[in-house]
Structure formats: structure tokens, C-alpha cells
Amino acid sequence: MHGTKLNQNDSSVAVLLSGGLDSSLMLAKLVEDGRCVAPLYVRSGLFWEQAELAAVRRILAWFADRVRPLAILELPVRDIYGDHWSLTGEQIPDADSPDEAVFLPGRNLLLLVKAGLWCRQQGVPFLALGILDTNPFADASEEFLRTVETALNLYGDPPLQIIRPLQGVSKTEWMKWGQRWPLHETFSCIAPMDGLHCGGCNKCAERRRAFREAGIPDLTRYASDLDGKSVSPA
Numbered sequence: 209m210h211g212t213k214l215n216q217n218d219s220s221v222a223v224l225l226s227g228g229l230d231s232s233l234m235l236a237k238l239v240e241d242g243r244c245v246a247p248l249y250v251r252s253g254l255f256w257e258q259a260e261l262a263a264v265r266r267i268l269a270w271f272a273d274r275v276r277p278l279a280i281l282e283l284p285v286r287d288i289y290g291d292h293w294s295l296t297g298e299q300i301p302d303a304d305s306p307d308e309a310v311f312l313p314g315r316n317l318l319l320l321v322k323a324g325l326w327c328r329q330q331g332v333p334f335l336a337l338g339i340l341d342t343n344p345f346a347d348a349s350e351e352f353l354r355t356v357e358t359a360l361n362l363y364g365d366p367p368l369q370i371i372r373p374l375q376g377v378s379k380t381e382w383m384k385w386g387q388r389w390p391l392h393e394t395f396s397c398i399a400p401m402d403g404l405h406c407g408g409c410n411k412c413a414e415r416r417r418a419f420r421e422a423g424i425p426d427l428t429r430y431a432s433d434l435d436g437k438s439v440s441p442a
């Protein structure tokens with residue numbers, strides 16, 4: 209719908225990175241496709257951000273000068289999240305918790321507004337999110353993304369398209385595709401210990417499962433394993 213307004217030669221794409229497997233694989237795909245990639249990281253004061261941002265920088269180093277410099281946007285959420293576990297690091301959902309336990313209120317809306325406005329300001333016509341088809345949250349749905357896109361485009365030109373490059377392919381297939389990169393350098397833990405994956409949180413369990421299901425050796429260093437504790441991921 210918005211494609212007709214776009215400069216067809218401009219395939220620049222802003223990529224929202226979290227340092228995790230999904231957004232890193234998305235970045236790899238877009239770079240491989242020859243897109244002009246503008247990496248974005250949004251800092252909100254979340255408990256795991258220091259380790260996450262370090263991972264983002266590691267992942268960007270895979271592509272050296274093939275991507276634009278990292279842009280970091282500030283979006284503090286303490287005033288609305290209060291004592292939410294994502295800020296305090298207390299009572300973080302563990303390996304046995306359901307997917308829904310890691311929902312962050314309004315997260316994608318906040319990210320899209322901030323990153324979307326950045327794109328419009330910079331004249332970048334595409335904004336990419338590493339959302340898999342299996343994402344259970346309402347703010348990852350096609351309807352939600354199109355609604356936010358429409359709202360942002362009511363400001364007029366230049367138009368922005370929100371895209372999901374991971375769509376239509378399973379995480380397992382993406383990981384197999386991306387195993388030429390050191391995937392263990394990605395980061396997806398919500399309770400990091402000294403910059404390492406904790407090994408026992410909801411996201412670490414999901415990560416271990418992803419490597420196992422893809423049949424790829426998981427070279428991640430998990431703090432719980434180093435302690436000698438036995439860990440049995442879900």
C-alpha cells in the first residue's frame with residue numbers, strides 16, 4: 209500500500225536489535241540481502257541491558273563496516289513500569305514459567321514509536337522487527353503492526369513500512385541458516401550474572417531449547433553450569 213510512495217532505490221532498513229538470536233539472525237539476513245542496514249538499540253533501563261548491549265556490539269562486529277554505526281535511543285520506562293521485575297531484577301520468571309510471563313507492558317508500542325519516529329526523521333523507509341510467527345503477544349500481531357504503521361504515516365511523507373523479515377520461517381530453520389555465525393555470542397537472558405547467561409530464567413530455557421531443536425551445539429556459557437549446579441531446562 210505504501211510501496212507506491214517509496215523511492216524504489218532506497219532499501220535502507222533500520223533494524224531493532226536486542227542482541228538475541230532472533231534479531232541477530234534478522235540482521236544477518238538483511239545484510240546478506242545487500243540492504244543498507246541501520247542498527248538501532250533502544251535503552252530503557254531494563255535489568256539486563258548492559259549485557260544485552262555488549263552482545264549487540266559483538267553481533268555488529270560480525271559485519272564490520274557492512275552496516276551503519278549503531279544508533280542508541282533512550283526510552284526510560286521507570287516512571288511507568290515502577291517496580292516491575294524487568295527493572296528490579298527480582299522475581300524474574302524462571303525456566304518453568306510460561307511464555308506469557310515475560311511480557312513487558314506496551315514494549316512493542318514504545319519501541320515502534322521511538323524507532324519509527326527516528327526512521328522518519330532519518331528518511332529510512334523500512335523498520336525491521338525480529339518477530340517470529342510463534343510470538344504470542346498482541347503487540348506482535350500483523351494487525352497491531354499495521355495500525356502503528358498507519359498512525360506513524362498519518363504524519364505524511366516520507367512513509368515508513370514496518371517489516372518482519374523472520375516471517376514465514378521457523379526459528380529452527382533460521383538457526384540452521386545462520387549457524388555459520390557464532391550464535392553463542394548472542395544474548396537472551398533476563399537475569400544475567402556478571403554478563404553471562406544465568407542458565408535458569410525463562411529466556412535461558414527458551415534459548416537452550418532453541419539450540420537443541422535446531423541440532424546446533426550450544427556454546428553459550430551459562431553461569432548455572434559453571435557453578436556446577438545441575439540445570440534441567442524445560
Ligand SMILES: [Zn+2]
Binds near residue numbers: 397398399405408410
Ligand atoms: Zn537467564
